Amino acid sequence: xxxxxxxxVPMDEENxxxxxxxxxxxxxxWPVLRRPIQAAxxxxxxxxxxxxxTLASPSFARSARLSGILQLADKGIYPLIRGGTRIYGExxxxxxxxxxxxxxxxxxxxAAALKIHAAVxxxxxxxxxxxxxxxxxVTEYRGARPGLCARDIMGHMRxxxxxxxxxxxAATACGEDKIENIRCTTAVTNTLRxxxxxxxxxxxxxxxxxxxxxIFSLYLCINRVEGVGWALDAMLAGISASARYCGTKxxxxxxxxxxxxxxxxFGGAAYVAAAGMNIWAGADFECMSAQDPxxxxxxxxxxxxxxxxxxxxxxxxxxxxxAIASSKVTEAAGHCGASGNTACGxxxxxxxxxxxxxxxxxxxMRLECISPMSCCKETTRGKFVCDCTGPAIKxxxxxxxxxxxxxxxFTGSMLKELAVAVSLLSEGASECTKQDxxxxxxxxxxxxxxxxxxxxxxxxxxTTIRCKEDLDRFFCSQDIGFIGESVDLMTHAVxxxxxxxxxxxxxxxxxxxxxxxxxxxx
Numbered sequence: 001x002x003x004x005x006x007x008x009v010p011m012d013e014e015n016x017x018x019x020x021x022x023x024x025x026x027x028x029x030w031p032v033l034r035r036p037i038q039a040a041x042x043x044x045x046x047x048x049x050x051x052x053x054t055l056a057s058p059s060f061a062r063s064a065r066l067s068g069i070l071q072l073a074d075k076g077i078y079p080l081i082r083g084g085t086r087i088y089g090e091x092x093x094x095x096x097x098x099x100x101x102x103x104x105x106x107x108x109x110x111a112a113a114l115k116i117h118a119a120v121x122x123x124x125x126x127x128x129x130x131x132x133x134x135x136x137x138v139t140e141y142r143g144a145r146p147g148l149c150a151r152d153i154m155g156h157m158r159x160x161x162x163x164x165x166x167x168x169x170a171a172t173a174c175g176e177d178k179i180e181n182i183r184c185t186t187a188v189t190n191t192l193r194x195x196x197x198x199x200x201x202x203x204x205x206x207x208x209x210x211x212x213x214x215i216f217s218l219y220l221c222i223n224r225v226e227g228v229g230w231a232l233d234a235m236l237a238g239i240s241a242s243a244r245y246c247g248t249k250x251x252x253x254x255x256x257x258x259x260x261x262x263x264x265x266f267g268g269a270a271y272v273a274a275a276g277m278n279i280w281a282g283a284d285f286e287c288m289s290a291q292d293p294x295x296x297x298x299x300x301x302x303x304x305x306x307x308x309x310x311x312x313x314x315x316x317x318x319x320x321x322x323a324i325a326s327s328k329v330t331e332a333a334g335h336c337g338a339s340g341n342t343a344c345g346x347x348x349x350x351x352x353x354x355x356x357x358x359x360x361x362x363x364x365m366r367l368e369c370i371s372p373m374s375c376c377k378e379t380t381r382g383k384f385v386c387d388c389t390g391p392a393i394k395x396x397x398x399x400x401x402x403x404x405x406x407x408x409x410f411t412g413s414m415l416k417e418l419a420v421a422v423s424l425l426s427e428g429a430s431e432c433t434k435q436d437x438x439x440x441x442x443x444x445x446x447x448x449x450x451x452x453x454x455x456x457x458x459x460x461x462x463t464t465i466r467c468k469e470d471l472d473r474f475f476c477s478q479d480i481g482f483i484g485e486s487v488d489l490m491t492h493a494v495x496x497x498x499x500x501x502x503x504x505x506x507x508x509x510x511x512x513x514x515x516x517x518x519x520x521x522x
Contacts, residue, residue, distance in 0.1 A: 114477035122138055139214070141214050146203075155478075161190075166488070168186050169186065198235055204224045218281050219314075226324075230517045236266070260331070275325060282315050287308075288311065305366065312359070317356075319359070351420075354421035355421045357522050358522075360417075361522035365411060373403070406465065408461040409461035412458035419448070424515070426440050430444075442501035446493075448489065448493035451493075459482035489519075
């Protein structure tokens with residue numbers, strides 16, 4: 001079966017992360033799981049204790065001198081973006097947003113600098129072709145150079161725009177003085193950022209999607225289709241916001257918002273296409289029923305587990321992308337002039353998308369966390385070959401260290417998705433029951449803080465793997481930016497929780513959190 005080999009190809013950025021054909025024999029997985037679980041449990045318990053002490057004593061929270069965090073109602077990160085929807089707050093001082101934006105801007109500036117290095121490597125024609133040494137080789141497929149080079153340049157521009165947007169928000173959140181026309185400036189900057197982001201994903205379609213190339217990856221191709229839809233949606237909404245804030249200076253989003261309306265429709269269409277591609281991939285290539293029965297006879301148990309895991313991966317991916325498509329269609333109805341409570345359906349659909357993302361992460365953990373490598377491997381069903389010499393044992397130990405890091409990465413990803421799901425479902429419960437109270441907000445904000453924390457764990461785990469080699473500079477830069485993004489969300493969520501938790505059924509004081517695309521990906 002020519003597609004059987006595709007099941008065994010490792011993938012990386014925004015990835016399924018499955019390792020190549022192993023070299024592995026299933027074995028008890030607790031030693032591999034123990035350390036990352038212990039570390040996550042200790043740090044998680046410390047965070048929960050801190051939040052619990054604060055929530056248990058509202059009087060303590062009110063008495064603390066935390067300027068913007070406790071005295072002002074946070075109106076949202078500047079700007080908040082959920083899909084193509086922009087939610088602007090008042091131009092208030094807010095220490096939580098201030099700290100998060102300053103830290104995050106530094107991370108994204110470092111990411112922009114690393115992408116320059118990535119461009120130097122991946123724009124160099126001498127690093128492509130069959131005769132290039134392994135130390136310098138990017139890929140033997142020369143046709144990948146334009147797409148990868150454009151990706152690095154567009155990614156660099158996107159990170160610079162992201163840094164500018166965060167600093168623009170921090171300029172208002174960190175001080176008492178209001179800045180004139182800050183909404184206009186931020187809307188224009190965000191439009192540029194999203195245009196660079198859409199261009200980055202579009203440039204990669206020509207790299208990962210053509211079937212005839214040796215770097216074809218259906219998983220990464222689907223991922224980039226998602227990215228184009230998400231960024232295009234936000235870009236059109238940004239154009240609409242720019243026209244509104246820079247022209248009429250109207251703060252309230254009108255019932256008929258043409259830019260957001262069209263953007264959500266395009267974004268929904270892209271996610272419907274991604275859902276269809278996931279279903280097609282699982283049914284025709286990845287699941288056990290798609291394999292040639294003659295090939296299945298000699299498959300090892302590890303190979304069968306891998307096929308089942310990838311089948312679960314694409315199946316849950318189809319559910320996730322379809323749920324996001326549903327949320328965009330619901331938002332499109334609201335932006336295109338429909339009356340009614342569209343926020344309820346949107347939040348519930350996004351909560352379902354996050355749950356499906358957790359299922360994707362768990363399907364990867366099935367292989368990353370409980371299948372350490374050993375010196376004996378099963379070559380065909382029931383037949384083993386062993387090499388337990390010193391050099392082989394040394395290589396196996398190094399490989400298992402990588403497995404542990406990847407296990408921690410996907411464990412953090414799964415917990416992040418679950419926390420996002422709880423946050424959005426709590427928000428949806430408030431919107432669907434029309435009870436806009438602090439108790440629903442508290443549940444959403446505490447879960448959001450945990451989502452930021454687990455995203456931080458995920459991003460740090462990724463950097464330990466991908467920030468070592470020159471050829472990983474682009475991916476490394478992404479991970480560093482994600483560290484900043486996770487801290488930004490975490491500080492905002494903690495600040496919002498301090499304002500709303502412990503006050504029961506009183507009116508909600510803080511704006512709902514917003515989650516970027518990365519929070520819906522394993």
